[in-house]
Amino acid sequence: MAVNVLFVCHAGAGTGLGHLTRSLVAARTLRDESGFDVQFLVQGDTIDRPDLNSFEHHIIPFGCDFSEALLQQVAIRKTGIVVFDVHTRHLPSSMESLLTELRCMGCRLVTIDALSSLYDYFDLVYIPSFRFIPPMESPCNRFLYGWDSYLLNVSVSPVIWKPGRAALVLTGGSDTTGLGKTLPALLDRSLPAGIDLHWVVGPFAAKPDFPVPQRLNIFTHKELARLDRLMVRVNYAITVYGVSFFELLQCGIPTVVFSPYGIKDNTELAAVASEKVALVAENEFDAVEKLKNLMDDDALAASLSRQAQQKLSSCGSHKFAQALQRLIL
Secondary structure, eight states: OOOEEEEEEEEBTTTBSHHHHHHHHHHHHHHHTTOOEEEEEEEESOOOOHHHHTSEEEEEOTTSOHHHHHHHHHHHHTOSEEEEEOOGGGSOTTHHHHHHHHHHTTOEEEEESOOGGGGGGOSEEEOOSSOOOOOTTSOGGGEEOSGGGOOOOOOSOOOOOOOOSEEEEEOOSSOTTOGGGTHHHHHHHHSOTTOEEEEEEOTTSOOOOOOSSOSSEEEEEESOSOHHHHHTTOSEEEEESSHHHHHHHHHTOOEEEEOOSTTTTHHHHHHHHHHTSSEEOSSHHHHHHHHHHHHTOHHHHHHHHHHHHHHTOSOHHHHHHHHHHHHTO
């Protein structure tokens, strides 16, 4: 009999789609290749996505009793494994009690890249990151991480990079820092005239303010379920730090990355710079300048593309599925 796995995610305005998207990548492999029975419980805004609709799922709004909804789903489905891919901002204050109750119900517990203060409650801590230091007091076999651990929504083949005039801009599913109000004009006045600029408007992001008239050829894309198909059509990218950044790397796109979220990502970005897989910028102004310089340096762009593809040549969803199979042996 197939083991029931329940993925618990947050998705919506202010949170974005990163948690849900990477859990869907893992869930597809669990279902299609490993025979698990997979469902989703999503707390957040209403979402209409074909990949989510292919699973049995329930959506509850922010503010709803998270613990009650989760325990109810576990009891109804006789869930064997609960996988958390959540935003700590929306979790109940009684998470310790919730996790304890789930364990008493016989559930194995997994967390993806969150809940660091509660690691001792989990059978598996899966960190989709190349950089992680396990706590000294915890068993090392509880943690999985590395360049081969990323859960990326990429199914197209990586490109052999070639120079061109197409650039992609990704500001996140919610664009929480309002880059859409300032970055379009900055790009338009800084990049060479006639560049094809593809701007992705996230499902929870406000409409960007494009300059009129425009020096660039600006194309907008909204509510794309498969960003990878657009990624492989461009020659360069500028993005905020997040899951989509690593999807660009796997596709082999020379990329400038920065974090608009204060100092939160500084350590990770310093490590990215040392790996020479992308150009790391301090802010959006520096990012635009670095993108402009990257477009003028074919040797650097080709080197970034090669380095990125080498680092992300393995599929993390298979590693995740194998780890869950070991949990039920």
